[in-house]
Amino acid sequence: MKSLNFEERENKLKKDIEKNDIDLFIIPPSVDFLYMFKGAFQISERLVCGIIQKDDDSILIAPSFEKKRMTKFTTFDDVVTWKEEEDPYAVLRDAISCNVKKIAMEPTTPFEIYSRLKKKYPEAEFIDGGFLIRKMRSIKDSAEIERMEISGENTVKGILKTIENLEEGLTELEILKRAQKEMTSLSGEPSWALVQIDENSAMPHGPPSNKKLQKNSVILIDAGTMCEYYFADITVTTVFGKASEEFLKVYDVVEQANDAALLKSKTGVPAEQVDFAAREVIDNAGYGKYFTHRLGHGLGLEVHENPYIVKGNKDPLLSGNVHTNEPGIYIPNKFGIRIEDDILVNKTSKRLVSFDRHIWS
């Protein structure tokens, strides 16, 4: 696989910082930290943050006892450390030499970090740095796309293998575990899954239960595995046995909506237009009120990221965006059907993985 180019990312953000007259960009452990500095750390109550400076080299602040771990797993060769009994925010301020007027915060930074930093820089302006880093992350380069294709393939194979081995009486939770296991045995990385049977599938995001698979049950599997932290997000809805006429009728509508969205998605098109294209198909078929969520979301190091494919988002799609295409029709107390795949945006957008989804008998 091609290497991920962290240096290029940091240089690009540094240029954007200069352009926006930002003195410091503060990035605590988060997906943005992983993207920029390679380390996949959980945030904790002990201050750790990478700081990109307009007028100086980037620095990493961390507890002194973590120094070895920090240099081993990030792009930093050195660390500005603080001892357990010290005020880490004072250490941070002392490590910054420039005159700080404007500070951009990584958007998921806990309020507490902002609040304590503001005490050290009471005159500085604090802004949400999301507009810089999120756009950057939404444009995938070839090394990232390579990883997303691999995670997509492993996800599809894992879901199909799970469906192949379904048995009557298995619960949602049991099927969920099997799906995770199948995907992880292919990818070697963590996997997630949602499994819903019959009327449960009509509640998007509903939790898995002990509901059992029966002959001719509708089953919805929404799942993904990773490749070096890059996610896939695929939903397959099928029938364990023979599909009813109503299922086939609704399925056909959702499938047409999914195709219409793929056709509409391309570089320069306002994101909401892709949602409208799918919604129009479902509205025209009379199921509009059962399509209760947006069409999709960007995908990458997070399962939900920019660009959001939703009414109101008029930002044009960019070449290199990857977004889900997941129209659904949810008929309460009956079933829900969602067809979801992942699309790479270009002059002609394409599915990252294609496969035959008509698995019922």
Next chain:
Amino acid sequence: MKSLNFEERENKLKKDIEKNDIDLFIIPPSVDFLYMFKGAFQISERLVCGIIQKDDDSILIAPSFEKKRMTKFTTFDDVVTWKEEEDPYAVLRDAISCNVKKIAMEPTTPFEIYSRLKKKYPEAEFIDGGFLIRKMRSIKDSAEIERMEISGENTVKGILKTIENLEEGLTELEILKRAQKEMTSLSGEPSWALVQIDENSAMPHGPPSNKKLQKNSVILIDAGTMCEYYFADITVTTVFGKASEEFLKVYDVVEQANDAALLKSKTGVPAEQVDFAAREVIDNAGYGKYFTHRLGHGLGLEVHENPYIVKGNKDPLLSGNVHTNEPGIYIPNKFGIRIEDDILVNKTSKRLVSFDRHIWS
């Protein structure tokens, strides 16, 4: 088991809010949300938050398609919903009738939520609400202690079972998985573990590797399972075979430090004093420079929470606090020894679980 009393918690926080002249307390999905409103949700880019109001009933804001899930899994009977194409912050503002001058934010609230909320309330003062909710969470009632005793017992049993079944050649990662499996089979809930062998144990927080267990290896297992989201956090350091004289000598010092800290911990004692009590023992034995971290931290719905047992924390311990007691001596390129248990603070503090840790031959 006794029921957790969410109503009492909310009423208590509401009183504290009045006392501090706070109009709104904003709580997005987080551990504090779980504590206050029962739901264990992941935070996402779609705004969800519980709002405790000084002058009105608490409300929950959530996406309209999540309404059913939200009422099912939280203490709220109703939800103020926003549609995919709406501005959730405008919906929030419209749902609040009072004059908002001061807003407390749950301390882990992402900067982005603060930043968007501030645009709706440009004149309001925003403060970190951590000082109210964290103190409250640090004082465990009998229903909480019951759960923590259960998670402690299951953790100890799981660790001891793992040690009993150790075999030469097993890797840190393999032992880690076994420990998780043992604990989870007892608790029925998720478990976590760190396993370090020989010189790896000298790096606190180091990640698990493929390093193999050998005859007479030092092995450190730091692990915990949960009981209804309440954590345990226990570390056992032992030898797979015969302990060396150096190991026994260092072990004895760490054990004495652990005992000294337990004796010092009681209601009203400044938290840092408990750290000092253990550190004094280790300093006097000449190993001071190898005890590189604080003595401990509070424990509950998070593995790290208030009170922190660290130099500089002069806050008195409170009856009902639960904190770890985890002195350690880490000798680079040799081994590290940490003895960790969980202490319930009272006039006489006690270990939540006691057991024989001398497992080597």
